[in-house]
Amino acid sequence: MLVRALLLALLALLVCAPVAAAQSANANPVLAGEWPDPTVVRTDQGYFASATSGNWAPIFRILWSGDLRSWKVKGEVFRKRPRWASHDFWAPEFVEHAGRWLVFYNARRKGAPATEDADEPPQCIGVATAARITGPYRDSGAPVYCSSVGAIDPFAARDENGRLTLLWKEDGNSAGLPTRILGQPLSEDGTRLLSGTTPTQLFANDPASWEGSVVEAPAIVRRNGFFYMLYAGNLCCGPPCTYAEGVARSRKLLGSYRRRPGNPILIGNSSLRCPGHGSIVSDVRTGRDSFLYHAYRTGPHFFVGRQLILDDVNWGSDGFPTLGSGSPSFSEPAPRGLSFFEPFRGRRLKPEWEWRAVAKPLIAVRRGRLALRRMRARRKDLAAAVVTRRPTSGVYTATAKIRRSKLRRGVYAGLAAFRSRTHSLLVAISRDTAVVVQRDPDEGQRRLAKIRLRESRLGFLRIRARGDRFAFFASRDGRRWRRLDGSQTGNFEGSVRIALTAGGGTRPRAEFESFGFRARR
Structure with a gap:
């Protein structure tokens, strides 16, 4: 009996060891450091991601992972600034279209005048293309879209007819106006807005709700006949941040959208604050959908910035998704x-x-x-x-x-x-x-x-x-x-x-x- 017990104990250790290793590999943050506003796509070569660069170069670092949990820098979208853009390079978004890769992004336009409500010119949306996701990328040479209050957080998705469509946030909160999520079809090559069309409003912020003065960072996934839009709301950044993530759905890409009654579906906790702005991607290891997004660590680690976090997507009986346990999972990394x-x-x-x-x-x-x-x-x-x-x-x-x-x-x-x-x-x-x-x-x-x-x-x-x-x-x-x-x-x-x-x-x-x-x- 003693020998049998020892053998069972040994077997338990052998079985549990890889599980412990897997749990360690899943620890959040999956990439430490400042990586805000991430985009992620799955390809035959693995997963590729990028994030806001701000005013640092190389611009829009290209990250690679084989499992969504261990990331390496593999290149960049731009070695130097596109000719039309001056600074504030934010929110890149990858999409494959017509055998090529497009990356939409936003930046401030050179020589554009400042607005009455800001000391800097408003943000515009740009696009660059490449034969491979790792580049080299060639910028289109001019903005895809600009507005008087600014346009940020572009996301490209195919509508119910297969037409590539650009969604973005109209940055009304920067001018004391309502914030809107807009959408408009793209040209055949995906580098221009389709001539003869105008922006459609998908929805605007509800100032009496958790969204406050902001809705932004639209990300689309299609499932069971619905377009699900994950979006972030409220204040994104800095010590007073109140960011969270919500979801809405529609039968058509350009609306109308109905918000999930139980929004927000992701809020901060005592370890990670102000989570949001991410993308859903299929995890080949688990067979489930995952959400890659950013959040601040609490305490002195807040000043590291918005770090890369990964959590499961759970699809409920009502058809709507929830994210993890409703707040970011966290495991204290070893120094x-x-x-x-x-x-x-x-x-x-x-x-x-x-x-x-x-x-x-x-x-x-x-x-x-x-x-x-x-x-x-x-x-x-x-x-x-x-x-x-x-x-x-x-x-x-x-x-x-x-x-x-x-x-x-x-x-x-x-x-x-x-x-x-x-x-x-x-x-x-x-x-x-x-x-x-x-x-x-x-x-x-x-x-x-x-x-x-x-x-x-x-x-x-x-x-x-x-x-x-x-x-x-x-x-x-x-x-x-x-x-x-x-x-x-x-x-x-x-x-x-x-x-x-x-x-x-x-x-x-x-x-x-x-x-x-x-x-x-």
Whole structure:
């Protein structure tokens, strides 16, 4: 009996082991870091996804996965900005049509005037095409659609007659107006709105409901004679966000739509906040539909940004879908799995590195060093050249090793918590000093701390972060560290990147030997 019991116990361990591994592989977030507004499609080669780039390039990174749970960067839609577009590259959406791939997206138009209600021109919808989903993509050269209040979150779907139709959000809330989901048929090649047609309103926000002033991010799936539109509502972003996901259905793609009485079908919880804006895709591993979307982690990890989340779609007896348990599933990731080290081997940066779309620096990687420089810069700008990575945790220690002897007089190599050109916290080292500088949209650039640091061949910079609190350190040898002033609050309102920088001269150049990111609890 004892032998039989031992054999049964051993068998149980063998059977349970792969199940535990599978559960671990399913842990959310499925991709840590800032990946908002995701699109996902299934192909014969696996799953491909993309997400909002904002003002970073390469624009619209193309992600690949074999199982929806482990993702790798495989390329990008644009290496540089399309000629008509200036910034704010949001919400890409893949669709296969007539043997080619189209990606719809939105961006602000160059040279367009600002509106009365905003300091920037409104968003327009663009499209690019490629023979393969991985590209190379060619932009159409002009917007597909613009409006006076802006148009965002494009989604292309085939109507009941098989005609490709574009849906989008008319961005009325940006001008204090109702928000509407509109749709209009596309031309035969899918790159223009069909001549002779006009936009149709599918529905508008209900300000007395959970939707508040916003409905957006339409995503269509057809099932049992109905078009189901998943959509997001309320405030998407920043610490006061109230985002959630709802669903409506119609017999025809362009309506009329009836909302599910039990909306919203996905709301935040104590681990993941403000979930929404995603796509439904069939999961070949489970045979079920899945919903890939974004959500913020709570606590200090909020400042990582909107991370990639995957949950099951459950189709109810009333025909409507629900998402997971009604709030995001979550499993605390181990810090070790979120850490990374970059020794700058090879001849190019790893694909996880990015730069400002409007100001790409000169980048050279060779002999275990990254050379970062800018040919024209303002002497007082300590972050004239910038390369960044997405933090995978909001609690971390980041360390940069610098060839200090290669810095010219007055030039600084830096390590920064970087949100935008006008909003960052930076620790930087020159031949003889180390400084901490804050750049704020309201107050401009100001120095917070400065110390003398005797010359040395190498220099080391370090940032310790917990949410929106940062501490800064400098060292001559990487063992004995000097702290620069006290901890600083970034006053960041959303995701913050970690950046390597060069600045302080009219042609600044800095060399980095390594970069490390160690996630902490």
